[in-house]
Amino acid sequence: MYEVEVKVRADHDEVRARLADIDATRLRRVRQVDTYYDAPHRDFAETDEALRLRRETVTGVDGNADTETRIAYKGPLVEAESKTREEFETVVADGDAVEGLLDGLGFSPAATVEKDREFRSVDGYTVTLDDVAGVGEFVEVEREAIESNIESAREGAYAVLRELGLDPDDQIRTSYLGLLLRSQDMPNDSSG
């Protein structure tokens, strides 16, 4: 299975009005606070690795909220063509203990991405309204597809975006972490 995903900048108030018009199904809301770490012995930007501590609160449509913390490691690309990389993730019972452990080992928090995500269901697609602190508001449209359906799934995602008053040509491929780091670099970037 492949994940077909299209992301654009979007004004959430306008998108919510459209979603109300088409009576889109509300799903969960999620608050994610992701801390990315620097390593003491490697430059992760250079090795294309990532170490992330994620604190996530999921609020169901019934209003019940659950919080959990996960640690994830993403290794460098092992196969460039398919963008394959080793990934390991596990829930941890005590996020503060993991912070202490990483600090003791010499890993240091490099950047924190905070986002509030509202999930809706539209025509078989998951539509996510992402509000990313310091970066802005975005809409993601995604669904899984088998390889032979990737193209039609992408076309379908574009159609959903248009339905919501958005333009698929505005697609952004940079991660929220990348956008955050870029925005933080801006004030010092006199070269434009």
Place this chain on the structure above:
Amino acid sequence: MYEVEVKVRADHDEVRARLADIDATRLRRVRQVDTYYDAPHRDFAETDEALRLRRETVTGVDGNADTETRIAYKGPLVEAESKTREEFETVVADGDAVEGLLDGLGFSPAATVEKDREFRSVDGYTVTLDDVAGVGEFVEVEREAIESNIESAREGAYAVLRELGLDPDDQIRTSYLGLLLRSQDMPNDSSG
């Protein structure tokens, strides 16, 4: 609270016979498999740190067993007098993911300590029969005590050891990891 703990080598068959004689209360049994890691950027033996992944199965007196995995970091001594050090430990949901994560970051398994522990209660003390793979059989007698009671608690622990046919003068202060590493070094240690 202080932990008063005395450990000696002991033949478990003989100790079990004594425990049966005095009708000691059986508590849980625990199997612990501890993997200690080497760091890619520091020599933990030199810095007096430790990173340990513990897989533990606890079997209650009712026969029910529970398994959990914990990761722990022990920092260097920050205060030599009281042997104070920073310690962080948390339960993790997926031990294999933590192994993959540590491997990806360049940490490597250095030593594994496997032990089966049988807990009994004798006269307010916890008596533990430890069977440590590659190291041998041990008995630990311990209880908590406030500072002013440390001496009497230690005397009481010695009395329990004698009751079990053991000699407090045989006390061993080296950790099981230390004993394991020492036993593995032996064949190469021609200096005696």
